[in-house]
Amino acid sequence: MLGFALSLIATLLHAAFIFAAAPLLMGLVGKIRAWALGRRGAPVWQPYLLLYKLLRKSTLVPETATELFAVWPVAAFLAISLAALLVPSFCTGMLTADLSDFITLIGLFALARAATVLGGLETGFGFGGAGAGREILFSIFAEAALLVVLLGFVLLAHGATVDGIAVAFATQHIGISVSLGFALAALLAVALTETGRIPTDNPSGHLELAMVHEAMVLEYSGRFLLLFEYAAMLRLLLWMDLIGTIFLPFFMARADDVLSWPLGLLCWVVKLGLMVVILSLFEISTAKMRVFRVPEFLGASMLLGFLAGVFLFVAARIGL
């Protein structure tokens, strides 16, 4: 009973933290990027202000749009927030642990993407269609890469839940294997694409010909746009959580052990901070890729995931 109550509290804390911290994370990335470029940058709470501004603005619906125009932002937001609830942040063993199947996550990502794409196609104007087409092109390779990487994880951790993978990697002595390195590289490439960061998409760019995510939400305003923006922030946090949980499962708290929570929280903050710094520095040091290079980039990451599987299979067969 106590265990259940504790894991309930942990789950609620997790939910509160991710929903509160997602905009802050985005603000931090922007701030560090600006610093590294020698600018002052917007304050770190700027994304909160953006969300507040969007909340107060009137919401316009284009004349050419159907009734479903309002459905897509809600669907995208719900899918992403559900996925964010499933991925452990500071502790393992939350109430959502058994549900956090990696394939469920891939499905939720796909759902959110489908909603965004349909939203982009809704009004039938050119840029939305172009953005939607590109997003679909990227997603084919990104999802394939995710599935292949998952194969490696399942072979190593004997389970497909993110929670189970984190526990297995933290407790069993798997060591640093080449396969995990390849899987990390593949997952990073997919994460950059999914969150629309710089080598594949420019989150701050407003050049119509190069936009992907921005192009799809171009027709949305007010609260609909708020949902899309918030979903994008949550997605960034979600991917950082996912990578942090799987590859850096050190000092993660147990949900039924209150005393381990402070350390778990502290380490979560440190991990996120580290990833924010790395992401910002990476973003300013690379240029955006040409759109038609992205499938190649993702294809390479898929092959890397494949290689991780090859190494694991051979090692398992020969009994390394």
Next chain:
Amino acid sequence: MSLTFSLAHLMGGIILLCGYSLLSQRRLAAMIMLYQMQACVLALAAFWQGYAQGEINLYLTGIITVALKGLLLPAGLREIVLRFNLVRAVESAMPMAMSLILGVGLIGIAVLVVLPSTMSAVSLTREDLAIALSVVLLGLLVMVTRRSALAQIIGFLSTENGLVLAAIGMPGMPFVAEFSVALLVLLAFLVVGIFLLRIREHFDTLDVTGIEAIERRGR
């Protein structure tokens, strides 16, 4: 698993990753950069193996690697790019996706060949050997798939990195052998540099397709 094994393994993985990304690069600057990274990680691996095996020779190998391949050769390559005013994008002989898939196939072959044939050896050397052979094969693939002579040199140098990786993972490899390999590479680099100069004088480009055309005409 001990830290020795894990770290050696990780560095091997990074070297292989560099070799693999070398295959997917289109620009000379990026290729040189990747080669430099590979060489630096290789030097780190040599230092680590030297520490783990207690061999002073391996430290020397590491120092030679970092000085020669981490600093000198990339600087030389950049100098060539700058002085020859080369086209910075490399043409590849086959579609990039094709060469990447071939690369995965080669790594698979390397793993399949090395792991069963070294059943008796300690596992530390076995996987390292597989990785080293993969790096060698990937370097050869880079040489095959690129049209530019400079890109082919980078592939050749990366092949040599794989050889050194195999050598440092093996306990009891005589230092003389490694040293002579390093010297050989430097000499080969000089020879190839002069060779490039000649190619350029004759054809105004480093694209080797011109040579192939002449060869066909000669027959």
